[in-house]
């Protein structure tokens with residue numbers, strides 16, 4: 001599945017590496033506060049950390065004014081990306097309205113409906129279903145283990161959207177990638193999958 005958060009950090013590793021270089025300097029440009037680290041890099045790189053802070057790395061010789069201009073020129077994009085990152089973090093902190101047991105019961109029902117379509121590929125044995133809280137994915141298929149893991153929060157989404165994710169993961173038993181052939185399988189069994197996919201972005205219902 002595509003990542004739920006488009007702009008996010010690559011983890012704390014990068015921050016630790018930064019500390020081995022010159023100490024990061026706090027700067028601001030175009031109304032954006034950012035942390036500038038000088039590194040052995042070729043280009044100016046900008047990323048939004050999970051806490052919403054802005055980290056920029058730049059080659060040692062690039063003039064500070066050019067880096068400021070780079071950041072200021074992206075102020076609008078940064079504001080949007082920060083809002084998305086912070087909203088995703090807040091969403092991750094929110095307690096789930098559905099229990100793992102309830103989610104597994106729902107997913108099993110949806111899976112049982114899809115299984116007959118893929119029974120031949122699976123040698124007539126249904127896959128193992130797991131429920132997990134995942135930050136960036138709605139579902140994961142491990143064909144070698146005949147296992148589908150679904151995000152607990154998928155149970156809070158409209159049923160049509162959850163049906164799409166279940167079918168999507170089953171289609172990975174045929175094609176373990178997102179090739180055109182994979183999408184053809186999805187479309188064959190669910191012609192309206194694109195409309196269903198957009199429902200994943202809808203806010204969670206207030207009642208399960």
Ligand SMILES: [Zn+2]
Nearest residue numbers: 001168172178
């Ligand atoms: Zn996929």
